[in-house]
Amino acid sequence: MNRVVITGAGTINALGASVPKTLEAMREGRCGISQLEIRDVERLAIQIGGQVKGYEPEEAFNRQQLALYDRFTQFTLIAAREAIAQSGLEFSGDLAARSGVVLGNSGGGMTTLDDNYRSVYEDGKNRVHPFVVPKLMNNAAASHVSMEFNLKGPSFTVSTACASSNHAMAQAFQMVRSGMSPAMISGGSESMLCFGGVKAWEGLRVMSKDACRPFSANRNGMVQGEGAGVFVFEELEHAKSRGADILAEIAGFAMSSDASDIVMPSKQGAARAIKGAIQDAGISREEVGYINAHGTGTAANDKTESAAVADVFGAHADKLMISSTKSMHGHLIGGTGAVELLACIMAVRDGIIAPTIGYEEPDPECALDVVPNEAREAQVEVALSNAFAFGGLNAVLALKRFA
Known part of the structure; x- marks a missing residue:
C-alpha cells in the first residue's frame, strides 16, 4: 500500500478567496457569516449565511465559460487552480492518463x-438555455476540472449530502494508496445560497437566524455557507522524487451508515466511522490530538457527536481538542469537509488549532475541549475530520503531520 500525501490545496469560501486568506481568518477567529445578498432575501425567514462576498466571476472566466459554469463549478475551478499551481504538477502522458478527479457535491x-425555475414558472417562458442540463448536473465541476487540467483517469462526483467531500476524498485517497493512480484531485464544493436553496432548508427548521454556535448551550441551529476546497493527493515517492512541498499525510479513512433515520444522527454510526479511521491509519487513540468536528450547531448533532467522541476515546477524550469551523464559514453541505480539511492541515503542519467561535455557554452534554473563541498553538501529530450526513452516512479522514 502506498503512502499518500497532500501537495496542493486551494479554496474559496466566506473566509477568503485562497488558502492563506482562509487560514489567516481561522487563526483570527473571524466570522464569515453575514446578511445574505441574494434575490428576494426579504421573503426568507433565514437571511444570513456564509456567502462569498465581493466575488466577480468575470475576473476569472470569459463569457463562453460562464454560459457553462454554475457558481459551484466556478468555485471548484478557482480552488483547483490554486491547488494544482501549488503542487507544481503538470498533467501529460502517463501521469495524465492515470490521474483523475473525485469531488463531493450535494445540490449541483x-x-x-x-x-x-423562475424563468419557466414565474416569467412564463417556454424555452430555457440549451446548456441548462450540463450546467446544473452534479458532475459538472468534476468534468470541467478534468478538461481544464487534462485529467484522463478515474473522474466522478460523490453525492452524500453533508459527507460528500469526505466520501470523495476517501475514494481519491484509496485510488492513490492502491496504486491505481499516482495523483488525484479531490475535495468538494457547494453553492445553495439562492432563494430556493435557502427556502428548502428553512423547511427543516434546523436553521439559525442569528449565528452558528456549535457546542454552546444556547446554540439554535446551523447556518449555510458556500464555496469549495480542492486538494492534490499524491503518492509519497512520486512527490519526493520531484521535490514537492508536502503539506500533510493522509493516513486513513472510514465510512459507515447509521441505517436508522433519514435526518437524526446516530452515536453508534458516528463512533464506528471514527474508530474505523483510527484503525485504518494504524494509530492509537492517544495519538489523535485534534478533531475537526462536524459541529453543525444543532442540538441533535452536537450532543450525538460529543457522545460518539467520548465513547471512542474514553479517558483520552479529555485531552483532545475539538472544534467546529462551521462557526466561521458556515455549513457548506457537500463541500464542507473539503474546506474543513484545511483546519486539519493547519493543525498538523503549523501547530495552530482553529477555534469554535460564538461559544457562550458550556453544555454538560458537550463536555469536550472545543477550543472556544480563540485559536490555540499546540503540536498535533494526528488530526481527524468528521462528516456526518443526512441519510445517516458518515465519513472520517485521518491526517498525520509529515516530518
Whole structure:
C-alpha cells in the first residue's frame, strides 16, 4: 500500500478567496457569516449565511465559460487552480492518463436551477438555455476540472449530502494508496445560497437566524455557507522524487451508515466511522490530538457527536481538542469537509488549532475541549475530520503531520 500525501490545496469560501486568506481568518477567529445578498432575501425567514462576498466571476472566466459554469463549478475551478499551481504538477502522458478527479457535491447547480425555475414558472417562458442540463448536473465541476487540467483517469462526483467531500476524498485517497493512480484531485464544493436553496432548508427548521454556535448551550441551529476546497493527493515517492512541498499525510479513512433515520444522527454510526479511521491509519487513540468536528450547531448533532467522541476515546477524550469551523464559514453541505480539511492541515503542519467561535455557554452534554473563541498553538501529530450526513452516512479522514 502506498503512502499518500497532500501537495496542493486551494479554496474559496466566506473566509477568503485562497488558502492563506482562509487560514489567516481561522487563526483570527473571524466570522464569515453575514446578511445574505441574494434575490428576494426579504421573503426568507433565514437571511444570513456564509456567502462569498465581493466575488466577480468575470475576473476569472470569459463569457463562453460562464454560459457553462454554475457558481459551484466556478468555485471548484478557482480552488483547483490554486491547488494544482501549488503542487507544481503538470498533467501529460502517463501521469495524465492515470490521474483523475473525485469531488463531493450535494445540490449541483442550484443557482442555475433556481434561475430557470423562475424563468419557466414565474416569467412564463417556454424555452430555457440549451446548456441548462450540463450546467446544473452534479458532475459538472468534476468534468470541467478534468478538461481544464487534462485529467484522463478515474473522474466522478460523490453525492452524500453533508459527507460528500469526505466520501470523495476517501475514494481519491484509496485510488492513490492502491496504486491505481499516482495523483488525484479531490475535495468538494457547494453553492445553495439562492432563494430556493435557502427556502428548502428553512423547511427543516434546523436553521439559525442569528449565528452558528456549535457546542454552546444556547446554540439554535446551523447556518449555510458556500464555496469549495480542492486538494492534490499524491503518492509519497512520486512527490519526493520531484521535490514537492508536502503539506500533510493522509493516513486513513472510514465510512459507515447509521441505517436508522433519514435526518437524526446516530452515536453508534458516528463512533464506528471514527474508530474505523483510527484503525485504518494504524494509530492509537492517544495519538489523535485534534478533531475537526462536524459541529453543525444543532442540538441533535452536537450532543450525538460529543457522545460518539467520548465513547471512542474514553479517558483520552479529555485531552483532545475539538472544534467546529462551521462557526466561521458556515455549513457548506457537500463541500464542507473539503474546506474543513484545511483546519486539519493547519493543525498538523503549523501547530495552530482553529477555534469554535460564538461559544457562550458550556453544555454538560458537550463536555469536550472545543477550543472556544480563540485559536490555540499546540503540536498535533494526528488530526481527524468528521462528516456526518443526512441519510445517516458518515465519513472520517485521518491526517498525520509529515516530518
